[in-house]
Amino acid sequence: MKERAQLLLEIADDELILGWRDSEWTGIAPFLEEDVAFSSIAQNEVGHARALYELAARDLGTTADELAFDRKPEEYRCSELVELRLPEWERTIARHVLYEQADAERLARLKTSDDAELAGLAAKIDREEVYHRLHAEMWAERLQAEPRFIAALDELRPLVDRRKGHSPELAELWDEMTSVRRSQPAGTKW
Amino acid sequence: MIYEVFRQERKGQAFQHAGSIEAADERFAESYAREQYGRRGESQALWVVARDSIMRIEEFVDELNRNYHRVDGYPLKEKLKEARERAGTAAPRDR
Amino acid sequence: MEQREREFLEYVQGGGQVEAGDWLPDEYRARLRKFIEMHGNSELMGVLPEREWILRAPTLQRKLALTAKVQDEVGHAQLIYRVVEDLGKPREECLDDLISGKSKFHNVFHYPTKTWGDVGVIAWLVDAAAIISQKALLKCSYAPYARIMKKICWEESFHILHGRDVILTLMNGTDDQRELVQEALNRWWGPLMQFHGNPIEPEQDPMFVWRIKSQGNDEARQQFLDGYVPQIWELGLTVPDPELRKDEESGRWLYTEPDWDELMHVVTGHGPKTEDRLDLRRAARENSAWVRSVLLAA
Numbered sequence: 001m002k003e004r005a006q007l008l009l010e011i012a013d014d015e016l017i018l019g020w021r022d023s024e025w026t027g028i029a030p031f032l033e034e035d036v037a038f039s040s041i042a043q044n045e046v047g048h049a050r051a052l053y054e055l056a057a058r059d060l061g062t063t064a065d066e067l068a069f070d071r072k073p074e075e076y077r078c079s080e081l082v083e084l085r086l087p088e089w090e091r092t093i094a095r096h097v098l099y100e101q102a103d104a105e106r107l108a109r110l111k112t113s114d115d116a117e118l119a120g121l122a123a124k125i126d127r128e129e130v131y132h133r134l135h136a137e138m139w140a141e142r143l144q145a146e147p148r149f150i151a152a153l154d155e156l157r158p159l160v161d162r163r164k165g166h167s168p169e170l171a172e173l174w175d176e177m178t179s180v181r182r183s184q185p186a187g188t189k190w
Numbered sequence: 191m192i193y194e195v196f197r198q199e200r201k202g203q204a205f206q207h208a209g210s211i212e213a214a215d216e217r218f219a220e221s222y223a224r225e226q227y228g229r230r231g232e233s234q235a236l237w238v239v240a241r242d243s244i245m246r247i248e249e250f251v252d253e254l255n256r257n258y259h260r261v262d263g264y265p266l267k268e269k270l271k272e273a274r275e276r277a278g279t280a281a282p283r284d285r
Numbered sequence: 286m287e288q289r290e291r292e293f294l295e296y297v298q299g300g301g302q303v304e305a306g307d308w309l310p311d312e313y314r315a316r317l318r319k320f321i322e323m324h325g326n327s328e329l330m331g332v333l334p335e336r337e338w339i340l341r342a343p344t345l346q347r348k349l350a351l352t353a354k355v356q357d358e359v360g361h362a363q364l365i366y367r368v369v370e371d372l373g374k375p376r377e378e379c380l381d382d383l384i385s386g387k388s389k390f391h392n393v394f395h396y397p398t399k400t401w402g403d404v405g406v407i408a409w410l411v412d413a414a415a416i417i418s419q420k421a422l423l424k425c426s427y428a429p430y431a432r433i434m435k436k437i438c439w440e441e442s443f444h445i446l447h448g449r450d451v452i453l454t455l456m457n458g459t460d461d462q463r464e465l466v467q468e469a470l471n472r473w474w475g476p477l478m479q480f481h482g483n484p485i486e487p488e489q490d491p492m493f494v495w496r497i498k499s500q501g502n503d504e505a506r507q508q509f510l511d512g513y514v515p516q517i518w519e520l521g522l523t524v525p526d527p528e529l530r531k532d533e534e535s536g537r538w539l540y541t542e543p544d545w546d547e548l549m550h551v552v553t554g555h556g557p558k559t560e561d562r563l564d565l566r567r568a569a570r571e572n573s574a575w576v577r578s579v580l581l582a583a
Contacts, residue, residue, distance in 0.1 A: 023336075027357065027359060028566075030576040030577060031212075032360075032362055033222040033226070035356075036222070036360045040229055040356065045358070045440045047349060050345045053345070065345055069344075078582060134217075146579060184461060189454055209432070232439075
């Protein structure tokens, strides 16, 4: 049980933190149509995180919100790729492309799991990810000749699925992410 | 490029013009149309068309008053009233 | 006014609508475009006070709902600027004028958001004030704008639900949480009362005369007070205006006259957060200019 929970947290944390970073583009994406599209991707990521946290929460006897927000930064199991602040569009898209590729492989493996619940959830998430992948491919094609995009891919590729530790950026992110929630005692409804 | 978006709310209904989006090509247009007109599950289907592909027809010629093609070419009310009176079957409020 | 203009005026005052390709009097076109452009600017600037709270949302559900709300507003800006573009002013020009301060956006988006209480108050009351104005645009004489208003109003109704949910949860929570709401309300009341604009008689308001709006400013404000003051009072909150009451005889709300100088000062670009927010827009736009070039080049 606990093993499954740890795996779920790894994926959930990836999706939550990536969703948080992607949300940083809300209102300031390169143009409005893209702002709306990218915001949907961010929402889907948080939605996936929520579904994964809910499953893990049952295993661990807690709630999705508590798992998402009430752990300390060191306890998060996200990869080093997702926690970086990337205020340049080419780096954000490079991350998006690399993450979607790795995530597709991860989901493909999970879909074949003996654990029916896990396999089922992976299949649902995978179906939503189809549009993320199309979006990433569309941008990758458009930017393929851009040196800054190629440089960003090279820069970020080593961080895919790397979980050797956390950068200080995660602690900063966590601080802002939980600031409202921490202002009241645990268990307060929002 | 500007793409016009038509949406169908429920199966069987007509597609209605819902607005336009700007996109670099068809792939982007599809992505953006999905987001702008489908993210809340409000549409059954979308038709997305480049504005330049739309043929506009706004002028129709009717020089010789073809009222036989229109409802006003068939003035029934008065004739019906007269016929009912002749037959003594006029509706109470007509008498 | 020449004959053709007069006929146009009679037509729209009789409920007639026009399309993008129709002949429009110069004055109508100019006023219409400016009005719609200001709306687009407002939706876009409205994103900035709220976006930071997405990152701080205290539950996953709130995070999702707030992201969706802000996304809607960006979507509205997109729809609205497209209408302006079809009236002859390209989006890039609109954004240039917004950033340079040449064009305006509504007062409420020039103020800071300080707490989670603001998130609730904005979605509940500011959006409610906006939806009243927006409903008055559903019958706009300019059909392309009226049509997008349908989608905009539909989406705004979700925002108000979200706002109400946030507020009710806070009011049922801790003393600190209730205080968050009251404190936010105290700060937002002034701008809210100014939101619908100066008390100009509808017949003197060109927006009404040309049937761009179907409602005068004061009427909109009265509608807002009618709908929302009872909602505020029933939660045990106080409105920071000792004069606020409904006159039983006339059925009209009485209140301390809003500060019209403040309104003028703010919308002409001197609000507490105006410069910061325009700077953010400017920086974002400059940094992403290369992206737009790449897409255009293909």
